[in-house]
Amino acid sequence: MNTALLIQLLVNGLVVGTLYGVVAMSFVLIYKATQVVNFAQGELLLVGAWVCWALLAKYQVPFWIGMPMTLVFMFVFGIAIQVLILRPMIGEPIISVIMVTIGLSTVFQAALKWMFGVNPQPFPRVFESQSVNLFGLQIQTVYLMSLVVSVAMMIGMAWFFRASKYGLAMRATAFNQQVAQSLGISVKSVFAMAWAISATVSAVAGVVVAVVNGVSSGLAGYGIKVFPAAILGGLDSVGGAVLGGIIIGLLENIAQYVDSQYLHWGNLYEIAPFYVLIIVLMIKPYGLFGTHDIERI
Amino acid sequence: MAGPALIPAGDFRTSYAADTTIFPTKTSRNFAIAGVLLLCLAPQFFGGYWLSILIQIGIFSIAALGLNILVGFTGQISIGHAAFFLLGAFTSAYISNNAPIPVFFAIPLAGVITALVGLIFGIPAARLKGLYLVIATLAAQYILLDFFSRAEWFSGGSVPASAEPFSIFGYTLRGDKQYFYVVLAYVLLSYILVTNLMRTRDGRALVAIRDHYLSAEIMGINLTKYRTLSFGLAAFFAGIAGALYAHYQLVVSQEGFGIERSILFLAMIIIGGTGSIMGTLMGTAFVVLLPESMEWLSLHLKGGAIDQALSLNTNITFLREIAIGLIIIAFLMFEPDGLAHRWRQIKAYWKLYPFSH
Numbered sequence: 340m341n342t343a344l345l346i347q348l349l350v351n352g353l354v355v356g357t358l359y360g361v362v363a364m365s366f367v368l369i370y371k372a373t374q375v376v377n378f379a380q381g382e383l384l385l386v387g388a389w390v391c392w393a394l395l396a397k398y399q400v401p402f403w404i405g406m407p408m409t410l411v412f413m414f415v416f417g418i419a420i421q422v423l424i425l426r427p428m429i430g431e432p433i434i435s436v437i438m439v440t441i442g443l444s445t446v447f448q449a450a451l452k453w454m455f456g457v458n459p460q461p462f463p464r465v466f467e468s469q470s471v472n473l474f475g476l477q478i479q480t481v482y483l484m485s486l487v488v489s490v491a492m493m494i495g496m497a498w499f500f501r502a503s504k505y506g507l508a509m510r511a512t513a514f515n516q517q518v519a520q521s522l523g524i525s526v527k528s529v530f531a532m533a534w535a536i537s538a539t540v541s542a543v544a545g546v547v548v549a550v551v552n553g554v555s556s557g558l559a560g561y562g563i564k565v566f567p568a569a570i571l572g573g574l575d576s577v578g579g580a581v582l583g584g585i586i587i588g589l590l591e592n593i594a595q596y597v598d599s600q601y602l603h604w605g606n607l608y609e610i611a612p613f614y615v616l617i618i619v620l621m622i623k624p625y626g627l628f629g630t631h632d633i634e635r636i
Numbered sequence: 637m638a639g640p641a642l643i644p645a646g647d648f649r650t651s652y653a654a655d656t657t658i659f660p661t662k663t664s665r666n667f668a669i670a671g672v673l674l675l676c677l678a679p680q681f682f683g684g685y686w687l688s689i690l691i692q693i694g695i696f697s698i699a700a701l702g703l704n705i706l707v708g709f710t711g712q713i714s715i716g717h718a719a720f721f722l723l724g725a726f727t728s729a730y731i732s733n734n735a736p737i738p739v740f741f742a743i744p745l746a747g748v749i750t751a752l753v754g755l756i757f758g759i760p761a762a763r764l765k766g767l768y769l770v771i772a773t774l775a776a777q778y779i780l781l782d783f784f785s786r787a788e789w790f791s792g793g794s795v796p797a798s799a800e801p802f803s804i805f806g807y808t809l810r811g812d813k814q815y816f817y818v819v820l821a822y823v824l825l826s827y828i829l830v831t832n833l834m835r836t837r838d839g840r841a842l843v844a845i846r847d848h849y850l851s852a853e854i855m856g857i858n859l860t861k862y863r864t865l866s867f868g869l870a871a872f873f874a875g876i877a878g879a880l881y882a883h884y885q886l887v888v889s890q891e892g893f894g895i896e897r898s899i900l901f902l903a904m905i906i907i908g909g910t911g912s913i914m915g916t917l918m919g920t921a922f923v924v925l926l927p928e929s930m931e932w933l934s935l936h937l938k939g940g941a942i943d944q945a946l947s948l949n950t951n952i953t954f955l956r957e958i959a960i961g962l963i964i965i966a967f968l969m970f971e972p973d974g975l976a977h978r979w980r981q982i983k984a985y986w987k988l989y990p991f992s993h
Contacts, residue, residue, distance in 0.1 A: 376767050427969055434713050435968050437770060438906060441715065441899055442964035449957030563778075566771050610782040613775040620772055621760040 341600060348592040354482045356588020357489035361544045362561050363568040363580035364496060365537035371513040371575050372533035374433070375425060378440040380541060381562015382447035387413050387542020388549040388558055389455050395463045402463075409546065410539050417538030418531045426530070444562070452556060459555030485547045492540055493581055500577070505532060513575075567612035571619050573629025582627065587612050656835045675820060679813040687812045689924060694819040695880045697920035698826050700904040701913070702873025705830065707902070708911030709839070710866040711846030716757070716773035718897035719780035720871045724750040724878025725888045726784060726791045729799035732883075739883050740804040743822075747876040753780075754871025758864050769867070777895055784890050796889030799882040815884055822880060826873060831913055833869075842866050846911075896957070903964050909974025918975040926963075927956050 366380045390412055394405040424443065428436050500506040511519040512529045520526050548558055568587045572579025594611035598604055619626065649655045659665035679687060703717050728746035732739045757776040758769070784791040791797050802809045802818055809815055833839045841862050844852035853859050882888045900923060908919020934952050967974060 376770070424965065424969075431968075431972070432711070433767060434707065434711060435972060437713060437767060438902060439965055439968050441902065442961045442968070445896070445899055445961030445964070446958050449954045449961065453951050453954035453958070563774070566774060570771060604786070606782065606785075610778060613778045616775045617757070617760065617772065617779070620768060620775075624760075624768060 344600075345596050348596050349589065350478060350482070352589035352592030353585065354486050354588075355591070356585035357486055357493075357581075358544050358548060358584070359561065359564050359568050359588050360581035360584025361489050361492050362541055363565045363572065363584045364493065364577055365540040365544075366562075366565045366569055367572075367575065367577050367580040368496075368540075369533055369537045370569075371577070372509050373421075373425070373530045374436075375440065376433070376437050377537075378437065379444035379447060379562070380537075380565050381559035382444045382451075383413070383417075383538050383541040384545030384548070384561050385451055385554075385556065385558045386416065386447060386545075387538070388545035388554045389451055391542070391546045392460060392462060392549060392554045393455070396460070406546065409542055413538045413542040414535045417535035420538070421531045421534035425534070426527075444559070448556060448559060455554075457556065459553045459557070461553045462549045481551045485551060488543065488547050492543060496540070496577070499536075505529075509533060564612060567616040567619075569626075570616055570624075571626055573626030575630055576626070576628035579626055579628030587615070590615060658831055658835075672820075672824065676817075679816050684812060687816060689928065691812060691816055691819050691884060693917075693921050693924045694816075694823045695877050695884065696901075696904065696924060697917050698823060698880070699874045699877035700901055700908070700916045700920050701826055701830055702870040702877070703901050704905045704908075704910065704913070704916045705833075705842070705873070706866050706870035707905055708909075709834065709842045709846060710863060711849075712863065712867070713767075713770045713902070714773040714867070714870060715770060715895060715898045715902065716775075716777035716780070717870070717874055717901045718893045718895070719777045720750050720754055720874035721878040721881070721897070721901075722784065722888070722890055722893045723753060723780055724875030725799070725882035726797060726878075727875065728879030729797050729882045729888050730790055732800045733798070738804055739800055739802045743876060743879040743883070746879040747872045750875025750878070751868045751872035754874075755864060755868045758867030758871075769863075774895075777898060781890060781894065791888070791890070796887045796891075799886050799888055801886060802883045819880060819884070822876065826876070827913060827917070834913070838862070838865070843911075899964075900960065903960055905974075906964055906967050907974055909976030910972075912974065912976035915974050915976030915979075918979065922975065923960070926959065930956055930959065 362380060362384065365383075366377055369375055369377045369380075387409060391405060391409040394400045394408055395402060400408070420443070424439060425436070428439055498506075500510060508519070508524045509529050509532065511522065511524055512526055516526055519529075544561070545558060548561065564587060565584075568583040569580050570583070571586060572581070572583030590611055591608050595608040598607035647660075659668065675690075678690060682690065699717065699721050703714060706712050706714055724746045727749050728739070728742045731737055731745055732742040735742075737745065754776075757772055760768075760772060785794065802815060809818065834843070841852065841857045842865075844855065844857055845859060845862055849859060904919040904923045905916055906919070907922050908917065909915030930952065971978060
């Protein structure tokens with residue numbers, strides 16, 4: 340048993356898992372507020388990462404200006420998607436809405452490849468890359484940074500929903516749109532805001548991944564990993580999404596460990612979350628924290 | 637989804653037989669028969685390039701038809717259709733290579749096996765509402781593709797598997813011209829099969845589930861059974877199409893059958909019209925011809941201003957994907973009933989000309 344490797348992989352899993360958690364959280368945010376299953380979540384990460392890369396690497400903007408500019412851009416971008424594409428789809432059957440987001444993801448993927456090329460690009464150095472010795476473990480500072488940013492975003496989100504007026508409006512809308520509207524909440528702006536926040540949060544996650552691994556279209560894979568995470572946690576539970584993300588991240592790395600040490604099947608890392616997804620759908624389709632009133636038939 | 641609004645005034649039906657007839661008038665039946673006969677002559681007139689396009693349209697339209705049963709008639713989505721298509725291709729190649737079964741029988745057998753595998757993925761999701769099937773098929777797409785790259789005995793792993801040419805009782809068909817008839821036969825058979833399925837009790841049960849699942853259940857329709865059935869049927873047609881594709885290409889590789897291909901299948905039925913059988917054919921033709929026409933266009937624009945601005949040659953693949961995505965979105969927003977609906981409107985316009993409004 341290779342304990343050092345196992346612990347290294349577990350730390351890895353925790354870091355990647357919190358990122359999955361953040362992306363799953365923003366996915367659930369859209370689902371809860373607007374009942375849209377967003378198949379273009381990974382592409383939002385990708386857009387954010389590429390925009391930030393373009394600002395920093397191409398136009399040589401310093402990070403402390405470039406990052407806020409990216410966030411503002413993504414905020415507007417999220418609103419634009421909602422207003423232009425998804426608002427006309429309100430009231431259409433759920434499968435049409437899903438297919439629209441699938442179409443969006445195709446467009447974004449291809450457009451970004453067209454604009455930025457297919458080759459992965461290294462991200463400009465934002466932090467000095469060093470390893471810190473923490474409890475006898477070598478941990479890279481970028482990993483620590485990623486963990487800190489993810490946790491900060493989660494706490495920020497929790498505060499937003501619990502304490503702010505807009506967060507309350509959003510929760511009310513998720514609970515019942517008609518009642519929320521009759522209380523004077525503008526459901527329209529809540530919908531737009533949900534997309535804006537989700538896009539912004541995803542972009543931060545995208546930039547974090549890009550700082551660690553560079554920017555490439557593989558980033559959109561995070562959007563696919565959202566499904567195991569969100570289903571495991573419960574499709575309409577923000578906290579569940581975070582936990583589901585962490586579990587999926589850990590599980591991937593445990594699968595990697597088992598694979599490299601015992602099984603030697605190769606590539607178990609990539610595929611393990613999808614087996615979990617099928618199993619969860621079979622035995623506990625509402626996930627760990629989801630609402631139980633999914634109609635079983 | 638031909639609602640009552642599309643039936644022209646004065647078209648009264650007095651018996652159930654008239655209501656479920658395939659061809660509403662004699663002329664439409666004669667036109668259909670004439671169309672099929674014309675297609676039979678196609679290999680005589682078309683060169684290799686156009687023939688191969690026709691064969692591709694035929695094969696993909698069978699797979700798209702299967703998907704339309706699921707999406708258009710039952711109201712579920714699958715984004716793992718390409719994986720089932722590929723499963724059919726590998727299965728048929730494997731059977732015909734390793735068992736003393738001629739390709740003629742291997743193709744339907746591959747369809748049945750694909751349907752069974754489809755059911756395994758469909759069962760957990762068919763019991764649940766709404767978007768859960770989408771997510772289960774997403775998992776199916778990744779799990780199946782992973783299986784293909786892993787199982788060297790079955791699919792050759794990273795090396796493409798070879799498939800035998802179409803043969804029946806010792807007689808082997810060679811070349812596109814002969815294979816065209818095989819595909820044509822399969823297309824006709826599956827389209828007649830599905831058209832008739834929709835006239836039966838089972839087909840109406842599927843439509844009832846799509847329109848209102850609660851009412852359907854109250855009327856005594858077993859939701860789990862019919863959802864699973866429609867998922868199995870979708871996988872079956874995907875398998876048949878995949879098998880046909882395998883014996884057409886003579887090699888099977890998983891290159892190009894990722895999730896993008898599944899989305900392409902969805903695009904075919906959205907563009908053609910969800911819930912329209914003839915629309916499926918139109919949508920498939922549209923999606924197959926779109927890249928060809930874009931290639932043609934880029935060839936003609938070569939050296940021009942647009943070419944220099946977009947550098948078409950190097951970017952044609954991306955532009956194609958963007959076009960597909962935009963067309964999906966545009967059809968969903970502006971013409972949710974697809975080309976089939978447009979076609980009906982054009983027909984109605986000419987029928988009533990010059991008083992079409």
